Structures are given as C-alpha cells and as structure tokens.
Amino acid sequence: EDQVTQSPEALRLQEGESSSLNCSYTVSGLRGLFWYRQDPGKGPEFLFTLYSAGEEKEKERLKATLTKKESFLHITAPKPEDSATYLCAVQVLSGTYKYIFGTGTRLKVLA
Amino acid sequence: DAMVIQNPRYQVTQFGKPVTLSCSQTLNHNVMYWYQQKSSQAPKLLFHYYDKDFNNEADTPDNFQSRRPNTSFCFLDIRSPGLGDAAMYLCATSGAGAKNIQYFGAGTRLSVL
Numbered sequence: 001e002d003q004v005t006q007s008p009e010a011l012r013l014q015e016g017e018s019s020s021l022n023c024s025y026t027v028s029g030l031r032g033l034f035w036y037r038q039d040p041g042k043g044p045e046f047l048f049t050l051y052s053a054g055e056e057k058e059k060e061r062l063k064a065t066l067t068k069k070e071s072f073l074h075i076t077a078p079k080p081e082d083s084a085t086y087l088c089a090v091q092v093l094s095g096t097y098k099y100i101f102g103t104g105t106r107l108k109v110l111a
Numbered sequence: 112d113a114m115v116i117q118n119p120r121y122q123v124t125q126f127g128k129p130v131t132l133s134c135s136q137t138l139n140h141n142v143m144y145w146y147q148q149k150s151s152q153a154p155k156l157l158f159h160y161y162d163k164d165f166n167n168e169a170d171t172p173d174n175f176q177s178r179r180p181n182t183s184f185c186f187l188d189i190r191s192p193g194l195g196d197a198a199m200y201l202c203a204t205s206g207a208g209a210k211n212i213q214y215f216g217a218g219t220r221l222s223v224l
Contacts, residue, residue, distance in 0.1 A: 004153075031209040043117075043201050043215035044154070051210060087153070091209065096166055097142075099213055101153040 002027040002092050006102035013109050016077045021105045023088030024070040031091040033071050035064050038085045038104065047086075048073075078109045114138050117202050117216035124192050125224050132187040132219045134202030140214075141207040143185040145177060148199045148218075160185060161207065189221075197223045 007022045025033070032051050036044035048057040050066040057064045061082065063074040073086055085104040091097055116135045124130040134143065142161050146154035158167045160179045174196070176188040189196055199218045205211040 032211075034212065036215075041199075041218070041220065043115075043203075043218045046212055046214060049210070049212055089213070091211075093209070096159070096161055097205075097207075097209060097211070098156060098159075099144075103151070103153045106151075 002090070002094070002100050004088060004090055004100050004102040006086075006088055006105050008105060009103070010106040011108070013075075013078055013107070015079055015109055015111050018074070018076045018078070020075070021073040021086055021107070022070060023073070023102055025088075025090050026069075027090050027092045027100070029093055031093060031097065033066055034089045034091070034099070035071070035073055036087040036089065038087055040085075044087055075107070078107075080109045080111050083107055083109045115202055115204055115214050115216035117200075117219050119219060120217060121220045121222075123222045123224060124189075126193065127191045130189050130192055130221070132189075132200055132202075132221070134185045134187070134216055135183050136204045137183070138204055138214065139182060140204035141182075142205045142211075143179060144203040144205070144213065145175075145185070145187050146201040146203065148201055154201055157187070192221070192223045194223050197221055 004025045035047040038044045048064040053068045085106045087104045088102045089099045144159040145157045148154040157171045178186045201218045202216045203213045205213045
C-alpha cells in the first residue's frame with residue numbers, strides 16, 4: 001500500500017535555529033514529490049516539486065532534497081513568519097494519477 | 112490573482128440539510144479534485160474529475176456527490192450532512208499526466224449543527 005509519513009509531527013524552533021523536516025514514502029512508482037505550506041484555515045500553498053533522487057530545490061530559507069526513500073525540507077535560520085504546517089505529497093499512478101499526502105509537520109518559530 | 116476559487120469560505124448547515132460547495136478555476140486544468148481535511152490530518156481525496164470522467168475513491172461515502180458542468184466549475188454536494196462531516200473541504204486542480212503540480216483553493220470550512 002502506498003504510504004507517506006512525515007516527522008516530526010510538531011516542531012518548535014527559536015528564530016535562527018535551523019532544522020529539517022522529513023517525509024518518507026513507500027510507493028510503487030513515484031512520479032513526483034511535492035512540498036506545500038499550509039497556514040491555519042487556508043488551503044495548501046505549493047512550494048517545491050522534486051522528480052528524481054539527488055534533485056534539490058531552494059527558495060529563500062527553504063531547501064528540499066530527495067532520495068529514493070525520503071525527502072527533507074531544510075529550514076535555514078527560520079523566522080516567525082515561517083510558522084505553518086508543511087505537507088508532503090507524492091504523485092502515483094493508480095488507474096489515474098493521484099496525490100497521497102502525509103499528515104504534515106506543524107512548525108512553530110519563536111521570536 | 113486567485114486561480115482556484117472556492118465559495119463560500121465558511122458554510123454552516125444543519126444536521127441532515129443538503130449543502131453544496133463550489134469551486135472554479137482559471138487555469139484551464141483538465142483535472143479537478145475534492146479533498147476533505149480534518150484537524151491535524153492529511154487531506155483525504157474524495158473524488159476527482161479527469162475532464163468529464165468521474166473517479167470516486169472506494170471509501171468515499173455515498174452521501175458525497177460531485178458535478179462538473181464544464182471545465183471551469185466543480186461542485187461538491189453533501190446530501191445529508193452528519194456531525195462527522197464537519198471539516199475543511201479543499202478543491203484542487205492540475206494538468207493531466209505525470210509531474211503536474213496540484214494547485215489548491217483556500218478551502219471551505221463546513222460546520223454542521
């Protein structure tokens with residue numbers, strides 16, 4: 001069964017304290033891995049997509065990496081405005097193309 | 112410029128009273144999705160349309176229906192809402208095929224009294 005697991009469930013950081021979020025997956029035939037940011041009461045906002053092991057993408061303080069079994073979202077010197085839930089999703093082919101989401105990591109950055 | 116628009120943002124209904132949520136898109140994407148998301152949980156796919164072809168998830172209750180009258184619009188109908196249906200409902204769109212990014216609307220928060 002296709003599965004996506006994110007860890008930790010919640011993370012509290014001091015402003016400037018770098019860390020990494022993990023997304024591990026077991027799927028049959030990964031087509032793409034996607035990172036989203038979700039603020040409370042809002043829809044997920046697209047951040048990155050990664051397609052093959054070894055690929056990396058960067059945007060401001062965020063950097064996403066991909067291996068054959070997991071992806072990391074590295075947050076460098078976070079600011080309070082980075083506080084949100086970060087969701088990971090994988091695209092698989094199951095009849096049609098579908099996206100399977102993890103439960104997310106709730107990040108809180110303290111000033 | 113909103114690309115996936117959901118209305119209303121907040122919906123309150125009574126137990127058993129039918130409710131319809133709407134989604135429109137300006138991206139001209141082939142695929143439209145409806146997800147249910149409860150607090151601290153992953154978005155759960157209810158169904159999706161590939162053009163006019165409807166694809167229902169096996170565990171989506173019969174209480175949930177959907178319509179896609181044209182490329183731009185998609186509706187989620189909940190025929191007899193129960194207390195357990197209170198959730199955030201997310202609409203998303205994507206292009207067809209592999210490697211396409213899903214874009215989400217802001218969601219509709221449904222409360223059932």
